[in-house]
Amino acid sequence: xxxxxxxxxSGVRGIVGESFTPQLAASFAQAFGxxxxxxxxxxxxxxxxxxxxxxQAVVAGLESVGCRPVLAGVLPTPTLLMLTPHLGARGxxxxxxxxxxxxxxxxxxxxxxxxxxxxxxxEELFDLxxxxxxxxxxxxxxxxxxxxxxxxxxxxxxVAAFVDAPAIRRRRxxxxxxxxxxxxxxxxxxxxxxxxxxxxxxxxxxxxxxxERGPEPVAENLRALGEAVVRDGADVGFAQDPDGDRLxxxxxxxxxxxxxxxLAFAIQQVLAxxxxxxxxxxxxxxxxxxxAARAAGAGVIRTRIGEIHVSEAMLRxxxxxxxxxxxxVIVPAIHPCRDSFGAMAVILERLCSTGRTVSQxxxxxxxxxxxxxxxxxxxxxxxxRLRRLxxxxxxxxxxxxxxxxxxxxxxxxxxxxxxTEPVIRVSAEDVTPEAANARMADARAHLGFEL
Amino acid sequence: MKTLRLSGFGMRGFxxxxxxxxxxMDYASAFATxxxxxxxxxxxxxxxxxxxxHAAALAGLLGxxxxxxxxxxxPAPIVQFSVPRRSAAGAIVITGGHHxxxxxAVLLIGPDGRPLDPQAGEAVLDVFHAGGFxxxxxxxxxxxxxxxxxxxxxxxxxxxxxxVEAIRRAAFTILLDPVGGSxxxxxxxFARTVGARLVAVNAEPSGYLAREPEPRPRSARPLASxxxxxxxxxxxxxxxxxxxxxxxxxxxxxxSEEYGFPLVAAHVLGRRIGPVVTNGCTTRTVDDVxxxxxxxxxxxxxxxxxxxxxxxxxxxxxxxxxSGSAAVPAFSRAFDGFLMAGLVLEAMATARASLSDxxxxxxxxxxxxxxxxxxxxxxxxxxxxxxxxAAALPGARIDTTDxxxxxxxxxxxxxxxxxxxxxxxxxxxxxxxxxxxxxADELVRLLGQGT
Numbered sequence: 001x002x003x004x005x006x007x008x009x010s011g012v013r014g015i016v017g018e019s020f021t022p023q024l025a026a027s028f029a030q031a032f033g034x035x036x037x038x039x040x041x042x043x044x045x046x047x048x049x050x051x052x053x054x055x056q057a058v059v060a061g062l063e064s065v066g067c068r069p070v071l072a073g074v075l076p077t078p079t080l081l082m083l084t085p086h087l088g089a090r091g092x093x094x095x096x097x098x099x100x101x102x103x104x105x106x107x108x109x110x111x112x113x114x115x116x117x118x119x120x121x122x123e124e125l126f127d128l129x130x131x132x133x134x135x136x137x138x139x140x141x142x143x144x145x146x147x148x149x150x151x152x153x154x155x156x157x158x159v160a161a162f163v164d165a166p167a168i169r170r171r172r173x174x175x176x177x178x179x180x181x182x183x184x185x186x187x188x189x190x191x192x193x194x195x196x197x198x199x200x201x202x203x204x205x206x207x208x209x210x211x212e213r214g215p216e217p218v219a220e221n222l223r224a225l226g227e228a229v230v231r232d233g234a235d236v237g238f239a240q241d242p243d244g245d246r247l248x249x250x251x252x253x254x255x256x257x258x259x260x261x262x263l264a265f266a267i268q269q270v271l272a273x274x275x276x277x278x279x280x281x282x283x284x285x286x287x288x289x290x291x292a293a294r295a296a297g298a299g300v301i302r303t304r305i306g307e308i309h310v311s312e313a314m315l316r317x318x319x320x321x322x323x324x325x326x327x328x329v330i331v332p333a334i335h336p337c338r339d340s341f342g343a344m345a346v347i348l349e350r351l352c353s354t355g356r357t358v359s360q361x362x363x364x365x366x367x368x369x370x371x372x373x374x375x376x377x378x379x380x381x382x383x384x385r386l387r388r389l390x391x392x393x394x395x396x397x398x399x400x401x402x403x404x405x406x407x408x409x410x411x412x413x414x415x416x417x418x419x420t421e422p423v424i425r426v427s428a429e430d431v432t433p434e435a436a437n438a439r440m441a442d443a444r445a446h447l448g449f450e451l
Numbered sequence: 452m453k454t455l456r457l458s459g460f461g462m463r464g465f466x467x468x469x470x471x472x473x474x475x476m477d478y479a480s481a482f483a484t485x486x487x488x489x490x491x492x493x494x495x496x497x498x499x500x501x502x503x504x505h506a507a508a509l510a511g512l513l514g515x516x517x518x519x520x521x522x523x524x525x526p527a528p529i530v531q532f533s534v535p536r537r538s539a540a541g542a543i544v545i546t547g548g549h550h551x552x553x554x555x556a557v558l559l560i561g562p563d564g565r566p567l568d569p570q571a572g573e574a575v576l577d578v579f580h581a582g583g584f585x586x587x588x589x590x591x592x593x594x595x596x597x598x599x600x601x602x603x604x605x606x607x608x609x610x611x612x613x614x615v616e617a618i619r620r621a622a623f624t625i626l627l628d629p630v631g632g633s634x635x636x637x638x639x640x641f642a643r644t645v646g647a648r649l650v651a652v653n654a655e656p657s658g659y660l661a662r663e664p665e666p667r668p669r670s671a672r673p674l675a676s677x678x679x680x681x682x683x684x685x686x687x688x689x690x691x692x693x694x695x696x697x698x699x700x701x702x703x704x705x706x707s708e709e710y711g712f713p714l715v716a717a718h719v720l721g722r723r724i725g726p727v728v729t730n731g732c733t734t735r736t737v738d739d740v741x742x743x744x745x746x747x748x749x750x751x752x753x754x755x756x757x758x759x760x761x762x763x764x765x766x767x768x769x770x771x772x773x774s775g776s777a778a779v780p781a782f783s784r785a786f787d788g789f790l791m792a793g794l795v796l797e798a799m800a801t802a803r804a805s806l807s808d809x810x811x812x813x814x815x816x817x818x819x820x821x822x823x824x825x826x827x828x829x830x831x832x833x834x835x836x837x838x839x840x841a842a843a844l845p846g847a848r849i850d851t852t853d854x855x856x857x858x859x860x861x862x863x864x865x866x867x868x869x870x871x872x873x874x875x876x877x878x879x880x881x882x883x884x885x886x887x888x889x890x891a892d893e894l895v896r897l898l899g900q901g902t
Contacts, residue, residue: 017586022510023480026472050589053513060472060507103589138467139553140659142499145506210590 008419009122009306013097013106016050020105022057029061029093031129032109035121036067036091038137042148044072044080045095046243047182048209050105054095058107059145062093065134068143072151074207076183076244077108078342079155082335084114086154096243099216100420102209114335116308152187155341158334160195163345164352169197171352174234176250177344178203178225181211182242184340191341196348203228209242217241217248217327219256226254235351236358240340245307246327247340249347251358259327260285260370261362264292266329266343268361269350270321271296280314280322280330282306283405284414284427289325291366304402306419311336368411369436374423375449382417382424385447389415392446411435413443456872457579459572460756463556466500472507475557479511479543481579482559485571488516488585488593489540492533492560492601494525496546496633496691499658500555504545508557512543513593515585520598524656526633526693531564531785532608533601541567546633546692549665549774550872564784565763566756605789606640612782613793614801619646621800623684625792626674626699628652630664632691634788641789645796650681666690666697666775668705675703685795685806693788694755695775698795700807709734709818712771714809715791718798719779720744725768728761730754731856732865732878733773739814752853753867755786773818773878816862817884819891821877822869823898830868830875833898837866840897864890866898 005019014020045051097104185207214221217239229237237250278299328338403416411430428439455469464470542560642649686699771777776786854867862881879891
């Protein structure tokens with residue numbers, strides 16, 4: 001069954017040429033233009049080869065309903081989001097399938113605040129799309145597209161203003177960045193070298209969208225980065241995803257330490273500046289991340305999975321730092337969205353102000369063992385499988401905010417339907433590897449997936 | 452009002468109503484599917500809607516895997532000229548041509564530069580309606596490359612084709628009015644090619660039409676009023692795609708647009724005798740000019756595609772239409788306003804005659820054109836009334852190749868439903884002006900009863 005088209009709060013995504021076509025993109029752009037109202041709408045894309053095609057489709061769709069496309073070209077998703085209010089745009093469309101494999105692409109929609117659409121607003125957009133009754137403007141009122149050049153300058157300026165850039169520059173860090181042939185290939189080296197004074201080597205630095213490693217910054221995809229860090233004697237290896245919102249680290253020993261440490265280190269560093277506001281993270285964040293916040297005396301708010309839920313909760317709580325523990329660090333002082341560039345600067349500041357290495361910082365945090373797996377489950381079967389899991393742990397009163405979350409005291413499991421793929425994602429964590437494995441095996445059995 | 456006019460070689464429609472990004476994208480995808488990918492040139496005019504339609508066409512072509520060579524703002528005849536020289540499989544021209552503001556069109560060009568052959572066009576329409584477009588995966592999508600050198604190559608070739616020595620010696624002053632369309636940036640190169648002093652009127656590519664875009668005596672008036680004071684030798688009034696023109700003489704005369712083609716034909720037949728191709732409702736002056744030089748005349752349905760197809764089949768020397776267009780296969784396979792203007796200047800220079808003298812040397816008829824508005828579909832019903840009328844006329848020859856043509860010894864009348872607008876067109880030509888008008892009025896009256 002062709003289930004590759006996915007329309008949800010994270011936008012519309014599908015496989016290029018199969019389920020996701022320029023026709024579909026133009027219709028969604030028309031719906032978004034209708035939703036946003038006449039005025040400028042920022043359009044950016046990652047480096048995927050299908051990006052220019054979808055950009056043309058989006059331009060045609062926006063113009064036809066009277067929105068002026070402001071073309072930012074290839075730009076990180078966080079940069080596009082922060083430029084949206086900065087330039088007074090009515091919204092933004094990011095053409096990126098983020099960490100999905102190369103055959104995928106997607107449109108993501110942001111409001112005038114530069115935040116992804118909330119579920120309620122996304123529903124309005126989809127209603128407009130399904131009604132298909134777009135208010136086409138007559139020829140004399142058609143807008144002309146504009147260009148937004150050097151959009152990253154504003155991003156770099158905000159990052160430099162947030163961290164202690166002179167101190168970081170003095171340390172003259174040696175850094176390897178794995179840009180996964182994405183937007184980082186264009187912007188990471190300039191930020192690290194020119195703003196943060198580091199000596200930089202870039203891996204997978206051709207911005208071709210033909211990913212030379214798995215696009216997610218997870219440990220199994222970072223072997224080349226680990227080797228390069230050891231060979232260069234670098235202080236740290238940074239791994240981005242194709243659109244530059246997520247960041248993982250490789251230690252000075254060449255070890256991929258797990259994406260959740262990015263958020264943990266960032267929380268420690270930002271809280272060290274004295275914020276007492278709560279830290280916001282998703283339901284399935286590692287207890288290591290929570291410990292980083294609690295140790296600094298901050299409260300913790302847990303939200304549903306999805307960047308917009310974290311961003312909104314952070315704005316409500318006045319949080320100084322938060323994010324998703326898949327490597328998505330959010331610092332609202334830069335912009336309330338996941339940002340690998342801001343994260344790199346904050347991590348370097350952490351190394352700089354503590355004088356410790358990445359492995360030392362990792363070892364100073366309580367150690368949990370996190371297992372993440374995903375199991376194929378279509379829309380028709382997933383709910384029943386989750387119900388079975390919930391019934392199995394009924395005595396522990398599972399948290400049903402988002403899927404099923406069961407807290408066992410020392411450890412926890414979390415199972416939920418993915419927003420982006422026809423799978424159930426399961427996380428399990430505990431204090432020993434064996435206990436974590438056992439939790440995962442239990443969850444898997446209750447969900448009815450065979451070993 | 453029906454505002455979408457679809458054929459196998461063009462999609463015309465009204466912006467904001469029927470000519471939507473989705474329709475254009477599907478049409479471009481259908482063309483690309485028919486071509487099975489390959490290189491496609493794209494050029495557009497300056498209308499306000501053309502960038503939007505251009506974006507939609509690019510998305511459709513790229514999604515079907517075409518290698519797009521983007522010529523930007525480029526006159527239709529220069530795009531057509533460039534197709535074989537760029538070894539392209541075809542081209543798309545986006546232009547409202549002679550249509551008023553609000554209209555625009557996507558025109559399909561075949562590999563030799565002609566409008567897509569009518570038979571090939573039927574295949575494109577079948578693909579368009581069936582909707583199974585070519586959709587390569589992400590790594591097989593098309594690419595875009597800009598090419599700004601086609602104009603220079605075109606004028607080089609035009610300079611070699613024309614007797615520019617003779618034209619330059621004559622040191623003409625010419626007035627050119629491209630109606631703010633795709634010709635604006637190409638007037639200077641043309642004037643340089645023919646060594647003429649240039650007066651450019653309505654040469655600001657603002658996207659708005661400064662006058663009625665159909666070249667005819669009424670739209671030639673601004674030029675006619677200044678040609679005397681500026682001591683101009685000739686004025687040329689173009690359509691916004693540079694495919695058609697009307698003439699203004701050095702005395703400020705604005706002859707019917709019908710005379711451009713026979714005037715050029717008379718000159719071209721002086722270079723080489725060969726078949727003359729025209730449609731069934733062009734002035735008899737063409738027949739007389741051809742007969743005087745012993746050239747056969749071949750009649751086709753109305754439209755560049757039909758005329759060019761017959762030129763190809765019959766190895767014609769020149770083809771054209773009474774709407775003010777001409778093509779010379781020895782140069783290119785397009786209705787070409789620059790070429791026509793160049794040939795008119797060459798005729799003047801080599802005959803050492805003024806434009807007015809050349810015009811008055813042509814056998815003259817009186818031609819009356821009328822149009823009757825009619826609801827979509829009603830045009831064919833209205834024609835039935837005219838058919839009955841014609842059958843009762845003594846000594847009339849009836850031809851139904853395209854609409855209905857009634858030939859009498861002293862003139863002819865022609866009635867047909869427009870392919871591009873919701874009107875029925877009536878043309879009446881006779882030696883005697885009163886007879887021409889009376890016959891036209893009679894047909895208009897009959898059509899009025901039919902609708």
